[in-house]
Amino acid sequence: MRLRISNAYLVTLNERDEIIENGALVIEGKRLTYVGPADRAPAGPFDRVIDGRGFIVLPGLINAHCHSPANLYRGLLDSRPLEIWRTYYRATLRAMAAEDFYASALLGAMEMLKTGTTTVLDHFFGNQAVPFMGAGDAIRAMRDLGLRHVVSLTLSDRPYEDTVPLKEASAALQPEIDRMSQSETRATDSWLEACADFIAKFHDPERLTTCCPGPSAVQRCTDRLLQGAAQLSERHGLPLHIHLAETRSQKLMGQRLFGCSLLRHLSSVGVLGTNLSLAHSVWIEEEDIDLFASSGATAVHNPASNLRLGSGLAPVPHMLAAGVHVALGTDGAASNDGQNMFDAIRLVSLIHNPSQTDFRLWVTPHQALRMATREGARAFGLEGGVLAPGSLADVVLLRRDTAAFTPLNNLVQQLALCENGSSVDTVIVNGEVVVEGGRLIRMREEEVLRLAAQSMSRLKPGLQQEFEAAASMEPALAEMYFQVVGGRKQ
Numbered sequence: 001m002r003l004r005i006s007n008a009y010l011v012t013l014n015e016r017d018e019i020i021e022n023g024a025l026v027i028e029g030k031r032l033t034y035v036g037p038a039d040r041a042p043a044g045p046f047d048r049v050i051d052g053r054g055f056i057v058l059p060g061l062i063n064a065h066c067h068s069p070a071n072l073y074r075g076l077l078d079s080r081p082l083e084i085w086r087t088y089y090r091a092t093l094r095a096m097a098a099e100d101f102y103a104s105a106l107l108g109a110m111e112m113l114k115t116g117t118t119t120v121l122d123h124f125f126g127n128q129a130v131p132f133m134g135a136g137d138a139i140r141a142m143r144d145l146g147l148r149h150v151v152s153l154t155l156s157d158r159p160y161e162d163t164v165p166l167k168e169a170s171a172a173l174q175p176e177i178d179r180m181s182q183s184e185t186r187a188t189d190s191w192l193e194a195c196a197d198f199i200a201k202f203h204d205p206e207r208l209t210t211c212c213p214g215p216s217a218v219q220r221c222t223d224r225l226l227q228g229a230a231q232l233s234e235r236h237g238l239p240l241h242i243h244l245a246e247t248r249s250q251k252l253m254g255q256r257l258f259g260c261s262l263l264r265h266l267s268s269v270g271v272l273g274t275n276l277s278l279a280h281s282v283w284i285e286e287e288d289i290d291l292f293a294s295s296g297a298t299a300v301h302n303p304a305s306n307l308r309l310g311s312g313l314a315p316v317p318h319m320l321a322a323g324v325h326v327a328l329g330t331d332g333a334a335s336n337d338g339q340n341m342f343d344a345i346r347l348v349s350l351i352h353n354p355s356q357t358d359f360r361l362w363v364t365p366h367q368a369l370r371m372a373t374r375e376g377a378r379a380f381g382l383e384g385g386v387l388a389p390g391s392l393a394d395v396v397l398l399r400r401d402t403a404a405f406t407p408l409n410n411l412v413q414q415l416a417l418c419e420n421g422s423s424v425d426t427v428i429v430n431g432e433v434v435v436e437g438g439r440l441i442r443m444r445e446e447e448v449l450r451l452a453a454q455s456m457s458r459l460k461p462g463l464q465q466e467f468e469a470a471a472s473m474e475p476a477l478a479e480m481y482f483q484v485v486g487g488r489k490q
Contacts, residue, residue, distance in 0.1 A: 001047045005027075005050045008052025013370060022037065031390060032389055056411065058373075058387070059391070059394065060119060066331060068108050068142075069125070073333065074338060079309065079310070081477075084473075084477045090180065098130055109145045110440060111340065113429075114421070114438065116398070116424045117147075121300075144443060150210040151211050155192075156185050157191060160184065164480065167479075176473055179469075192232065195232060199211045199236060203238075214241045215240075237381070238275070239275050241278075243278070247312070249484050263284060263291060267291060272297055274297065276298070280302055292322070298327050300329045301329070309335055316363060349364070365415070394428065396424060397425050397426040398423040404422075405423065
């Protein structure tokens with residue numbers, strides 16, 4: 001398909017950060033072939049011409065970290081420190097079936113596309129009783145709606161009790177601890193074989209799918225699993241994704257397990273490199289920021305979930321000043337509680353200011369937009385995140401006749417600080433229009449909502465029993481939390 005968008009306001013986010021007030025772009029097949037002034041655009045014929053007057057055009061947003069099974073559980077779980085919250089969240093996954101993972105991924109994909117996200121990294125963990133934990137069903141959902149996706153299969157081989165700084169568990173808690181380990185972990189070779197099979201079966205960029213290993217977190221994996229996952233990524237030229245230092249407890253486990261920071265341990269075992277993206281990266285030692293920068297790895301900032309769970313603030317201003325690559329994510333909808341990247345862009349533009357007395361280091365709206373586009377593309381090896389000839393044809397058109405852009409004073413600042421996704425009108429992924437007039441093209445939105453409601457109706461009766469089992473862990477985890485943060489349990 002050959003498509004032209006003419007007479008639009010182009011926010012290119014290219015190396016020169018060009019904004020072209022009366023611009024045009026041409027899509028041929030799956031790539032952009034022209035981006036520039038409208039009066040210099042190539043002549044037709046075109047299969048379709050979109051009149052861009054009244055529209056702002058920017059690269060599709062890239063959500064660099066989420067968990068699609070969580071979409072069914074938005075608003076369900078109370079705010080708690082991660083180690084407590086996680087016991088309840090993982091309990092919600094145990095009864096999920098293939099159709100639930102499909103419905104949950106559909107729901108999140110719909111929200112993302114309708115608010116301008118064209119690519120997502122899904123760090124996938126579901127139910128080990130389902131083939132590939134349900135990741136194949138999530139892939140089918142995202143393909144069905146036309147959302148580009150990187151699905152990183154979550155791997156973990158350390159027993160649960162070896163991954164958190166709990167005191168010796170009482171005999172009453174041991175059955176639940178064992179159940180958590182059994183549901184989350186697997187033998188190292190079994191994980192690596194399953195991940196290789198997953199990549200062989202589903203990796204297909206032509207169908208919008210990139211598959212890669214996703215070790216759960218440094219403290220949850222043996223060195224052999226970390227290195228095996230890295231070798232698998234390198235062998236196939238794929239990205240690698242992992243959680244890093246999300247909480248103080250995780251930072252403490254780095255010292256206990258490895259005698260050094262979690263980041264330095266990754267470096268020592270040869271895993272830290274340019275293809276590695278590290279979700280959260282909150283509790284980073286000051287002296288490790290230069291190591292982060294020199295490695296070429298990408299930190300993925302998830303401001304909403306870090307606030308919701310009280311995990312802390314990643315040192316993003318200092319990372320950016322040191323040259324660390326920083327991308328942006330929503331995290332899962334059970335800790336956010338949505339998948340709207342404009343929310344994340346606004347948050348990262350604001351939340352670091354009070355803690356950073358040097359205002360020259362505050363995150364700018366332009367940096368926030370770059371984190372939500374170019375940096376995500378770089379992290380996952382995608383030729384996108386920018387409006388430039390040769391880039392992937394992932395494009396978003398926003399209406400200018402909305403409150404967010406009236407009056408139009410500073411386009412970049414208004415995109416980052418005023419827009420909430422409601423101005424999104426048209427979304428193009430891989431050269432195909434998948435949202436038009438603010439509505440999905442490939443599937444009726446009512447059907448997406450029906451499937452999500454149907455899944456939750458089936459799952460809800462069993463959740464209370466799962467939550468009661470998870471609650472048995474909360475007192476011990478709360479005691480651990482107060483010891484780690486230095487607070488006092490009331």
